[in-house]
Amino acid sequence: MKLIAASVIVFLIIAAYPSFQYQRMLVGAPALETRVSGAQVANGETLLLEIIQADTVALGHIAVGIGDTTALRLYPHPAEEDDALFAMLGIDYYARPYEDTLRVMWTEDDIFYERAIPFAVVSGTYPSTRITGVPQSRVTPSAADYRRIARERRQIGAAYISVRDSLLMDGPFRMPTEKVTITGEYGSRRVFNGQLRSVHSGLDMRAYAGTPLYAAQSGRVKLAKNLFYSGNHVLIEHGMGIYSSYSHMSKLEVKTGEWVEEGQLMGLSGATGRVTAAHLHWTVNVNGVRVSPLQFYDVLATLYRTEDSSQHFE
Numbered sequence: 001m002k003l004i005a006a007s008v009i010v011f012l013i014i015a016a017y018p019s020f021q022y023q024r025m026l027v028g029a030p031a032l033e034t035r036v037s038g039a040q041v042a043n044g045e046t047l048l049l050e051i052i053q054a055d056t057v058a059l060g061h062i063a064v065g066i067g068d069t070t071a072l073r074l075y076p077h078p079a080e081e082d083d084a085l086f087a088m089l090g091i092d093y094y095a096r097p098y099e100d101t102l103r104v105m106w107t108e109d110d111i112f113y114e115r116a117i118p119f120a121v122v123s124g125t126y127p128s129t130r131i132t133g134v135p136q137s138r139v140t141p142s143a144a145d146y147r148r149i150a151r152e153r154r155q156i157g158a159a160y161i162s163v164r165d166s167l168l169m170d171g172p173f174r175m176p177t178e179k180v181t182i183t184g185e186y187g188s189r190r191v192f193n194g195q196l197r198s199v200h201s202g203l204d205m206r207a208y209a210g211t212p213l214y215a216a217q218s219g220r221v222k223l224a225k226n227l228f229y230s231g232n233h234v235l236i237e238h239g240m241g242i243y244s245s246y247s248h249m250s251k252l253e254v255k256t257g258e259w260v261e262e263g264q265l266m267g268l269s270g271a272t273g274r275v276t277a278a279h280l281h282w283t284v285n286v287n288g289v290r291v292s293p294l295q296f297y298d299v300l301a302t303l304y305r306t307e308d309s310s311q312h313f314e
C-alpha cells in the first residue's frame with residue numbers, strides 16, 4: 001500500500017549569508033529529519049541538504065528529486081551517525097531567479113513518504129570591476145594562442161569528467177594561504193583594458209610572489225601544468241563532484257595524478273597566465289558548476305560542524 005504524505009505549509013526563515021540557519025522540518029514521518037542551508041540560495045552559491053535519520057530506515061529507499069525531473073545524488077554524512085545523508089546543489093552563476101522544490105522521498109514500513117522543501121534561487125549581489133594593464137597579448141590572443149587555448153579547454157574539460165563517487169576528503173576546507181586577504185571577489189563582472197568582458201569565476205587572494213599555497217583538502221591532482229589563461233595551475237578532485245583549483249603560480253610542487261593531503265604545499269604564488277600581478281586565483285566546482293569558494297567553505301563548515309570562513313578575517 002502506498003500513501004503520499006500530506007503536503008504541508010512550512011514557514012521558512014531566510015538564512016542570512018554567511019551564517020546558516022537550519023530549517024528543521026519535522027513533518028511527515030518522524031523517522032527522518034531534513035535540513036537545508038537556507039530557504040534562499042543566490043546564483044553562484046551551493047545549497048546543502050542534510051537528511052538525519054532518527055530511526056533506522058533502509059538507505060536504498062531514500063531519494064531526492066528537484067521538481068519533477070532531476071535526481072540529486074546523496075552521500076553518507078561525514079559528521080552524523082545512523083546512516084545520515086547529504087546532498088549539494090551548486091547554482092550556476094548565470095541562473096535567473098526561480099523557485100523550485102526539493103522532494104525527499106522514502107519508504108518506511110512499506111509506506112511511501114514524500115516531503116516537499118521549497119527553495120528560491122535569488123540574484124546575488126556581485127560587484128563590477130575594471131581591469132587595466134593586462135598585456136594585450138593575453139587580451140587578444142594570436143591564432144596560435146587560440147589553438148593552444150582550445151587544446152587546453154579540452155584538457156581541462158577531461159580533467160573534470162572522472163567524478164569519483166566517494167568523498168576523497170575527510171574534513172572542511174582550509175584556506176590555501178596562511179594569511180587571507182581577498183583582493184577580487186567571486187562573481188564580479190570584469191572589463192579587461194576596456195574591451196574583454198568576463199565574470200570572475202574564482203576568488204582572488206593576496207599572495208606576493210613566492211607565497212606557499214596549500215591544498216584546501218585532500219584529493220587527487222587532475223591537472224598540474226602551465227595554461228594560457230591560468231598560468232601554472234593545479235586542479236584537485238576532492239570526490240563527489242567537488243574540485244578546487246589554484247592558478248598563476250610561479251612554481252608547481254605537485255604532479256598530475258598525485259595524491260595530496262589537506263594542507264600539502266602545491267606550489268608558490270606568482271604572476272603566470274593572464275594577470276597583472278602575483279596573486280592566487282582560487283576556484284571551486286560543485287557538480288560541474290563553478291561556485292563561490294567562500295560560500296562553499298561555509299557550506300563545508302556546516303557539513304563538518306566547524307567554523308565558517310569569517311574566522312579568517314578581522
Ligand SMILES: [Zn+2]
Pocket residue numbers: 184200202203204280281282
Ligand atoms: Zn582571479
